[in-house]
Amino acid sequence: MTSTALRPADRYSPLYFLASLGAGGLAVTFFMYLFFWVPHPGQPVPVFEDIARAFLGGGLLTQGMIAVAYVGIAVLAFHNIRLLIWNIAQYRRLKGTPEWEELTTTNAETQLLAMPLALAMSVNVGFVLGLAFVPGLWGVVEYLFPMALIAFGAIGVLAFRQLGHFFGRVLTKGGVFDVTAHNSFAQLLPAFALSMVAVGFAAPAAMSTVPLTAGISLIGSTFFGVAAILYAVVAAITGFNSMLHYGTARESGPTLLVVIPIMTVLGIMFLRQEHGMMHTFGAEGAAVETLVFLSRLMAVQVIFLLLGFVVLNRQGYWRAFVFGQGDSAGAYALICPGVALSVMLHFWLNQGLVASGLVAKFSAGYWAVSALSVTIQVVMVWFTFHLNRRHFGRSRGAAAVPAE
Known part of the structure; x- marks a missing residue:
């Protein structure tokens, strides 16, 4: 009999999907360079032609x-897709095993x-890749929006099916939900998932010129966004109550920060909806309202950032x-808050401070806030590969198991 040392990732947990999520989020942070620093007249987002024109006509x-930006998007999108495929394969192997039975009860x-x-x-990363790398994409984008709505709708159905199984079990059988093990914000993960579906569903509202497409996008994103908010409120209140009674579960400490990415994702959803209502349906809005709205979201993020760091x-x-x-797949949950703060700073600066006239674009103050966002992004890139080495690299003394 021979024995083989296991990597931490070989003890699979669905939380390893967060490794794919974090890489995808970081790919989006590099797209923020292009989104806010490359002129893109004629459409709300930069496309390959805008970027090529800026590159050929710009300085060093x-x-x-x-x-x-291109290297960052390409490398991290590759890791996003690679880790997604690996997770799906591991997830399929997990089903039907004793570990699966324990997990689902x-x-x-x-x-x-x-x-x-x-x-x-x-799916969001796929759209970013299309915008950055595919020439002529904007000419056919109106055909892609319905496909995107179908994709996000299908993912939303999957999320609700999983939630339905969970609620069907815990709300119909007394005593199956362990309140003493609810002492974290781990139960906010479904709210995060629904909010991610919502922000993707809202993209056509901000970019489509077809009223029906934009309208479906507004309605669908509102549904998933409201579902995410309702779930988050209930899970946060009950979870905080349990933490006050039993303390925060040590391995689940990073979940205290999950409020930060939820705020960013829902904030972008509302911005996309606002843009669609203004440009497609003629609604009116003021830049200062957006500034105050984003500042409120950032206030919530900073408060939970401080709380999370105190506990951790x-x-x-x-x-x-x-x-x-020690190794915990839950450590990947620490990437999302950093990514979310980096992205939110870009939006707060450009669509809040600059749009309301408080800061001039490309001024010293502008680059100071941008530098803070980029610094957080760089730290998260390093942190992502640090965790990948720990979890997917060579075993660091893990217990040996018999080889089959």
Whole structure:
């Protein structure tokens, strides 16, 4: 009999979908360079032709920025898709096993919502790849929007089916939901998944010139967004109550920060809806209203960032699961808050401060806020590959198991 040391990722958990999610989110952060720093007259987002024109007509700094953005998008999109495929294969192997039976009969069943969450992010990444790499895409984009709505709708159905199984079990059988194990924000993962579907569903509202397409996008994104908000409120209140009674579960400490990406994703959804209502349906809005709205969301994010870091530091989470000997798939949940803050800073700066006239675009103040966003992004890129080495690299002394 021979034995083979296992990598942490070989002890599979659906939370490893967060590895794919984090890589996809980071790919989007590099697209923010193009979105806000490359002129794109004629459409709400930059396309290949806009980027090529800026590259050929720009100086070394502009060309360098575009090159960095393209490399970042390509590398991280590759990891997003690679990890998604790996997760789907592992997920299929997990089904029907004793581990699956245990997972689907405990509070941890909602971890399965990490799959639709990652799927929705990958659809968004696919759209980013199309905008950045495919010439002439905007000429056929109106045909792609209905396909995107179908894709996000299917992912939303999957999420609701998984939630239906969970609620059907815990709300019809007394005592199957362990309140003592609810002492974290782990149950907010379904809200995160629904919000990711909502923001994807809202994209055609911001970009389509066909009223029917934009209208379906507005209605569908509102449905999924409201569902995400309702679920988040209930799960956060009950989870916080349990944490006050039993303390925060140490391995689930990063879930305290999941409010941050939910705020960013829902915030972008509302911005997309607002853009669609203004440009397609003639609604009126003021830039200062957007500034105040984004500032409120950022206030919530900063509060939960501080709360999360207090708890993680007190519990010694970093020494245990990030830089020490312990490994937890839940550590990948730490990538999403950083990605969300980086993206939110871009929107707060450009569609809030600049649009309302408080900061001039490309001024010293503008680049100071942009530098903060980029710094967070760079740290998250490093952190992503650090976790990938720990979880997917060579075994660091994991217990040996018999080889089949």
